[in-house]
Amino acid sequence: xxxxxxxxxxxxxxxxxxxxxxxxxxxxxxxxxxxxxxxxxxxxxxxxxxxxxxxxxxxxxxxxxxxxxxxxxxxxxxxxxxxxxxxxxxxxxxxxxxxxxxxxxxxxxxxxxx
Amino acid sequence: xxxxxxxxxxxxxxxxxxxxxxxxxxxxxxxxxxxxxxxxxxxxxxxxxxxxxxxxxxxxxxxxxxxxxxxxxxxxxxxxxxxxxxxxxxxxxxxxxxxxxxxxxxxxxxxxxxxxxxxxxxxxxxxxxxxxxxxxxxxxxxxxxxx
Numbered sequence: 001x002x003x004x005x006x007x008x009x010x011x012x013x014x015x016x017x018x019x020x021x022x023x024x025x026x027x028x029x030x031x032x033x034x035x036x037x038x039x040x041x042x043x044x045x046x047x048x049x050x051x052x053x054x055x056x057x058x059x060x061x062x063x064x065x066x067x068x069x070x071x072x073x074x075x076x077x078x079x080x081x082x083x084x085x086x087x088x089x090x091x092x093x094x095x096x097x098x099x100x101x102x103x104x105x106x107x108x109x110x111x112x113x114x
Numbered sequence: 115x116x117x118x119x120x121x122x123x124x125x126x127x128x129x130x131x132x133x134x135x136x137x138x139x140x141x142x143x144x145x146x147x148x149x150x151x152x153x154x155x156x157x158x159x160x161x162x163x164x165x166x167x168x169x170x171x172x173x174x175x176x177x178x179x180x181x182x183x184x185x186x187x188x189x190x191x192x193x194x195x196x197x198x199x200x201x202x203x204x205x206x207x208x209x210x211x212x213x214x215x216x217x218x219x220x221x222x223x224x225x226x227x228x229x230x231x232x233x234x235x236x237x238x239x240x241x242x243x244x245x246x247x248x249x250x251x252x253x254x255x256x257x258x259x260x261x
Contacts, residue, residue, distance in 0.1 A: 024137075024170055055163075058167055058230075059225075062224040062225050062227070063224075065221075065222055066224045093230065093231065094221075094231075096221065
């Protein structure tokens with residue numbers, strides 16, 4: 001199953017709930033398009049919930065980075081919450097933990113945008 | 115048939131098309147054998163991911179989806195380890211010419227992390243440029259070092 005994305009508002013933060021796999025092909029392109037649309041729409045505070053993402057490959061990681069850059073270039077912030085151990089490990093191996101703001105809970109993540 | 119170099123038994127020897135279905139095929143076949151050997155879930159994940167990354171490199175960067183080019187895929191099984199060999203028919207590359215994905219100036223690059231993950235997840239990874247063309251990646255995971 002490739003990734004399915006849905007969005008909801010928590011105050012002025014747009015939470016993107018991702019479910020499935022972000023891998024080369026459909027999963028990665030779905031993710032890329034969604035982030036670009038939100039950034040273009042002017043959403044500045046984006047929180048990506050990865051708690052239901054079972055698998056990310058290097059292409060998926062590339063899309064996370066690309067999404068981060070896109071949102072930043074639009075003057076916004078993209079933060080992450082709910083990382084599984086495997087996704088945390090990937091961010092550590094790739095040193096992306098130093099780039100992304102990562103939170104354990106949605107409450108603390110939402111509060112951090114204030 | 116035992117491999118001449120390692121004494122491992124060749125369990126899979128296939129020529130796969132240069133498409134993304136082959137990535138799934140290679141992962142599935144590898145994981146079947148890894149399970150038989152007794153690798154546990156976390157290592158199955160690592161092995162599967164290393165094979166996916168390697169197959170994507172072969173199909174996308176090596177053979178560039180060229181329908182006339184194949185990916186040679188082998189799985190060798192030993193009593194306490196497995197070796198996966200993936201060989202493409204692309205132009206090949208110099209390992210030293212690849213940008214370091216962990217260098218600060220490269221952290222925000224969209225691509226270039228596949229090999230890093232393969233090396234992180236497998237015990238031994240050997241990459242060889244073939245003549246007249248192609249790249250062979252030979253990667254091994256041992257039960258003894260499994261987590």
